[in-house]
Amino acid sequence: MSMLGKSGVEVSPLSFGAAAIGNLFTAVSDEQAYEAVDAAWSGGIRYFDTAPHYGLGLAERRLGGALRDRPRSEYTVSTKVGRRLEPASAGSGGDDLDNGFAVPATHRRVWDFSADGIRRSLDASLERLGLDHVDAVYLHDPDDHAEQAFREAYPALEKLRAEGVLGAIGAGMNQTEMLTRFVRDTDVDVVLCAGRYTLLDHRALTDLLPAAEERGTSVVIGGAFNSGLLADPRPGATYNYAAASPELLDRALRLKEIAERHGTTLRAAALAFPAAHPTVASVLVGARSPYEVRDCAEQFAAPVPAAFWQELRAENLLPSDAPVPVQEPS
Numbered sequence: 001m002s003m004l005g006k007s008g009v010e011v012s013p014l015s016f017g018a019a020a021i022g023n024l025f026t027a028v029s030d031e032q033a034y035e036a037v038d039a040a041w042s043g044g045i046r047y048f049d050t051a052p053h054y055g056l057g058l059a060e061r062r063l064g065g066a067l068r069d070r071p072r073s074e075y076t077v078s079t080k081v082g083r084r085l086e087p088a089s090a091g092s093g094g095d096d097l098d099n100g101f102a103v104p105a106t107h108r109r110v111w112d113f114s115a116d117g118i119r120r121s122l123d124a125s126l127e128r129l130g131l132d133h134v135d136a137v138y139l140h141d142p143d144d145h146a147e148q149a150f151r152e153a154y155p156a157l158e159k160l161r162a163e164g165v166l167g168a169i170g171a172g173m174n175q176t177e178m179l180t181r182f183v184r185d186t187d188v189d190v191v192l193c194a195g196r197y198t199l200l201d202h203r204a205l206t207d208l209l210p211a212a213e214e215r216g217t218s219v220v221i222g223g224a225f226n227s228g229l230l231a232d233p234r235p236g237a238t239y240n241y242a243a244a245s246p247e248l249l250d251r252a253l254r255l256k257e258i259a260e261r262h263g264t265t266l267r268a269a270a271l272a273f274p275a276a277h278p279t280v281a282s283v284l285v286g287a288r289s290p291y292e293v294r295d296c297a298e299q300f301a302a303p304v305p306a307a308f309w310q311e312l313r314a315e316n317l318l319p320s321d322a323p324v325p326v327q328e329p330s
Contacts, residue, residue, distance in 0.1 A: 001013075001046070002218065002281035002282065003218070003281070004136060004167075004168040004170075004189045004190040004218045004281055005168065005188070005189030005190055005216060005217055005218050006189065006216065007136075007161075007167045007168035007169075007189040007190075008167060009076060009135045009136055009167040009168040009189070010076060011046070011047035011076050011220070011281050011282040012044060012045050012046040012047045012076075012282060013275060013281075013282055013283065013300070014043075014044070014045055014271075014282065014283055014285065014296065014297060014300045015045060015047035015048065015049060015220065015282040015283065015284045015285070016036075016037065016040040016045050016047070016048045016049070016284075016285065016286075016287065016293070017049050017050075017222060017284045017285060017286035017287075018048060018049060018050035018051075018054055018059040018060075018062070018063045018286075019050075019051070019054040019055075019059060019286050020036075020286045020287055020288035020292075021033035021036055021037070021054075021055075021058075021059055021062050021063065021288060022050075022054030022055025022056075022058045022059030022060075022062070022101055022103070023055045023058060023101050023102040023103050024054065024055070024100060024101060024102075024286070024288070025100060025101075025102065026102050026288075027102045027103075028288050028289075030062065030065075032288070032289055032290075033062045033066065033288075034062070034065065034066045035289070035290045036287055036288060036289055036290050036292070036293050037062075037063065037066035037067065038066065038290065039290035039291075039293040039294050039297075040287070040293045040297075041070065041075075043293060043294060043296075043297030044297065045293075045297070046074060046075045046076060047075070047076045047077075047078075047282055047284075048063055048067065048075060048076070048077050048078075049077075049078045049079075049192070049220075049222075049284055050063050050077070050078070050079050050080075050129075051079055051080035051083075051138075051140055052079070052080065052081075052083055052084070052085050052109075052121060052124065052125055052128075053080065053083050053099075053109065053140060054101065055096070055101045055103045056085060056096055056101065056103055056105070056106060056107045056109075057085055057107065057124075057128050058101075058103055060079065060125055060128040060129050061128045061129075063077070063129065064128060064129035064130040064131060065130070068130060072131075076135040076136070077129065077131065077134045077135055077136075078134060078135060078136035078137065078138060078168075079122070079125045079129070079134050079137060079138075080137065080138045080139070080140035080172060081113075081117075081118045081121040081122055081125075081137055081138070081139060081140060081153070081157075082111065082112065082113050082117075082118075082121070082139050082140040082141065082142055082145070082149070082153065083109040083110065083111060083112070083121070083140060083141075084109070084110045084112045084117055084120060084121045084124070085107040085108070085109060085110075085124065086107060086108055086110050087106070087107055087108075088105055088106055088107055088108050092105060093105070100241075111144075111145060113139065113142060113145045113148040113149045113152060113153035114148065114152050114153070114156075115152050115153070115155065115156035115159075117153075118152075118153050118156040118157065118160075119156065119160075122134075122137060122160070122165075122166075133165065133166060134166055135166065135167045135168060136166065136167060136168035136169070136170065136189070136190065137157055137160070137166050137168075137169055137170075138169075138170045138171055138172035138190075138191075138192050139153050139154065139157070139170070139171040139172070139182075140171075140172055141172070141173055141174070142171065142173070142178070143173065143175065143178065146178060149171075150181075150185070150186070154169075154182075154186055154188075157169040158186075158187065167189075168189040168190055169188055169189055169190075170182070170188045170189055170190035170191050170192060171188060171191050171192070172191070172192030172193075172194070172220075172222075173191075173192070173193065173194070174194045174195055174196070174223075174240070175196065176193060176196050176203055176204045176206075176207055176208040177207065179191045179193055179208050180207045180208045180211050183208065183211045183212050183215050183217045184211050184215070188217060189217065189218060190217065190218040190219065190220060190281065191208070191212065191217065191218075191219055191220070192219075192220045192221075192222055192284070193208060193219055193220070193221055193222070194221075194222035194223040194284075195222065195223030195226055195227065195240050196208070196223075197209065197219075197221050197273075197274050197277070197280075198221075198223065198224055198225075198226050198230060198270065198273065198274065199230055199255055199266075199269060199270050199273050199312075199317075199318070200226055200229065200230060200239070200248060200251060200252065200255075201226065202318075202319050202322060204219075205319060205321065205322055209277055209279055212279040213278065213279045217279070218279060218280075218281040219277070219279045219280050219281065220280070220281060220282045220283075220284055221274035221275075221280050221282075221283050221284065222283075222284040222286075223240070224270050224271055224273070224274055224283055224284075224285065225267070225270055225285075226239050226240055227239065227240050227241045229244045229248060229249070229252050230252060230255075230266060230267070230270040231266075231267055231270070233249060233252035233253050233255075233256055233266070234249075235249065237249065237252075251317070252266070254315075254317070255269070255312070255317065258308060258311055258312065258315075258317075259304075259308060262304075262305045262307055262308040262311070263305060264302065264303075264304045264305060264308060265299060265302070267295070267296075267299040268299040268300070268302045268304055269304050269308060271283055271285070271296065271299055271300045272300070272304045272324075272325050273322075273324070275300075275325070276323045276324050276325045276326075277322075277323050278323065283300070285300075303325070304325060306324075309324040309325070
């Protein structure tokens with residue numbers, strides 16, 4: 001277990017992202033969602049991340065239900081603020097697939113990084129989760145709301161932390177620039193960086209990770225598979241939720257070929273790479289089935305040979321200053 005900054009909140013090295021059990025892209029049954037969480041628990045995962053955005057609250061409700069009979073002191077839950085959910089107008093109908101979730105459009109998202117909005121969003125999340133507190137809260141995708149996020153939302157989280165309502169505060173985004181600003185200009189405990197520190201995207205190594213190391217801020221890495229390409233590189237695979245370019249597909253296939261030649265898998269290497277950085281407290285994986293969860297846990301536990309990393313560096317597929325796992329002597 002690793003601590004998030006100086007917060008006292010501990011997380012497991014591998015963590016469960018609940019977007020998929022919020023019906024990301026395709027529907028998942030309640031039973032399958034619960035089985036996925038059970039498989040995560042059986043695999044040693046004790047950190048679970050969710051958000052109101054995921055399935056218009058469905059992911060929070062399912063995660064809360066799946067964890068309800070577990071000892072509260074034995075797991076860590078984070079959720080996010082910045083998008084409040086309001087009931088949709090009567091008769092609006094339709095689904096939420098335009099936002100990526102296969103759920104009825106019973107609510108609409110309202111961007112709100114005001115101090116009042118932060119508290120209202122968190123209160124609603126606690127109700128959906130069935131919890132009296134969460135361990136960590138992230139400002140969710142404040143890309144287009146930077147000034148309100150820094151001026152109003154962050155101080156609101158800081159106040160909630162001081163009141164003991166939650167343990168750790170941070171921001172979660174698909175970019176490094178603003179996360180670096182959070183690390184340098186605020187007292188966040190953790191940032192969640194999705195898709196920007198992977199075998200195919202090393203940009204967090206330039207700004208975010210050095211800043212976090214200097215400030216003692218923890219980093220949680222999401223999107224280690226870049227939304228699919230590093231899990232199964234093939235024509236039609238997605239890279240950061242869009243079709244992968246031929247160049248990226250070729251690079252991923254090259255990584256897969258090298259991994260298999262060294263007796264490992266691309267999935268294992270993709271999970272091991274971000275975990276090796278000293279500021280990374282946890283690697284967050286999204287899974288929609290017990291099979292996917294078990295596979296991630298097995299791949300994460302599998303050692304990746306040192307020769308694999310050496311070849312990546314020799315082939316300029318990995319920056320020379322990127323930390324890689326250190327093999328323990330047998």
